[in-house]
Amino acid sequence: MYAYDTFDRNIIDARVAEFRDQVERRMKGELTEEEFRPLRLMNGLYLQLHAYMLRVAVPYGTMSSKQMHRLADIATKYDKGYGHFTTRQNIQYNWPKLVETPDILTELAEVEMHAHQTSGNCIRNTTTDQFAGATRDEVEDPRPYAELIRQWSTFHPEFSFLPRKFKIAITGAGQDRAAVKWHDIGLILRKNDAGETGFEVIVGGGMGRTPVIGKTIREFLPEADLLSYLEAILRVYNEQGRRDNKYKARIKILVEALGAEEYARLTEAEWQKIKDQHIDVPAEEVARIKAFFTPPPLPVLSDDVPAVDEFANQNFIFKTWLDNNTNPHKVLGHVNVTISLKPHDGIPGDATDEQMHLVADLAEKYSQSEIRVSHEQNLILPHVAKQDLVEIWKILDANGLGSANVGLLTDMIVCPGMDYCALANARSIPIGQAIADRFDDIRRLQDIGPLKLKISGCINSCGHHHAGHIGILGVDRRGEENYQISLGGSGAEDATKAALLGPGFDEHGIVDAVEKVVAVYLGEREEGEEFLATYRRIGAAPFKEAVYDAD
């Protein structure tokens, strides 16, 4: 894991001290809320429906057990005993008191964590594959590059007042688990024919009210040019991005207006001007950062562990958990374990302080003291020996963390909606829970197979509904909550935008609609075919008919 040097430490400590002073001035009334707002946003502090909300970054989704213990302690001490893991590898605290927020930031800084650039019109926390550095299907670990981007973008003076927020995601794996095509900039690590490392560069993706899938503007950017090229992309956006209308100020709108080819041309032209200005760090610095991400020294073990298979044969739930919640590791005999934060009746992404401590303890004992956060709002133990799986599952199961539903319909992304969010049009959490209730039988879920359901409480799309195999959007219809259903979205390497099926439903009708959609799939699927493939093969019509014409 990356460890702070004196520069990192000084920056973070100075920033906390500055914020402490700003909060004191606000408390004394020397700053109005209007004056204070941009200052708090620079430190991840929002004002929500019921209280302040603090968003803390987990850079590239990687943290140590020590950091997780600290997140748990903060939940106990300053919140109501829980935190919410989000789709952009952050954790949100929903109930901090303003006067205590500088103390929270101090406690975070002690374990090398921060809330910089988790809000506001800046380059946000760069996200990546939750299995980075540990998965078998990877060209290279993307995290050193994410760290490089973090250092380059944090407080970058030219990009402190961008037209809007700016999100970068990077993956090194064949399977895209970071939704890179849905980001302002998406980077995919590639090797060229000569075996050199570089990036495919995708720009102009994003959700919100205008969902757009990013477009490739460069097939192969050499590794050494990463920062100068990103700087060129950002400069074009900073200069030409619209500032007259915040809904049209994202890079996706500019890329759509200019065309991807023209955007690429402008970027290349800008890049020619700046690429020799020493923006790119020297190879030694890249090597220094890479050294922090050296894989842990895991022993090569056998991939066959009969004791685990035997237990799986006797225990259906464990077998299902094994199938759904583990992923092959680079080192034989090991797996990545995904801990579902979608238990029955739970709130997707929420973890209590006790659960956070428990996961941290498990990481210490079984996973090299390392934990990951996924964009699907789950936690991961990335370096687990297969022989420990039965023991780990028993502990998780006894503590409400044994749900075997990763990748299945109840492993949903759900935004906070009207329960917390000041922008919401409708509730999301209770809708997610009602659907989970209807589909609470793991055997049925397992039969339905991989299905990504995603719910947002308003057009801002924090719940990724545009990328849902089934997407649900809460809207306000003359003062009533109404839920629209769309089908066929994907956030993976085959990214697609979900298409609206038809008119919306009330909170009960939407649950029935999901059930009807699933029934059509079960009736139409071919041997081994997953939901998305069936939808793509047969199109929307049979679903529409079942949902709207049946009665």
Ligand code: HEM
């Ligand atoms: C309750 C506090 C929250 C507020 C006020 C908020 C606000 C917003 C707004 C205004 C947008 C619109 C972006 C745009 O169209 O440009 C947005 C997008 C988004 N938010 Fe949130 N959000 C909140 C919580 C969350 C949570 C909990 C998550 C993750 C579970 C999340 C993840 C996202 C993502 C992924 C997008 C889409 C970004 C894009 O592609 O443009 N947000 N949020």
Ligand code: SF4
């Ligand atoms: S999608 Fe809307 S309701 Fe949900 S968290 Fe985002 S802004 Fe709030």
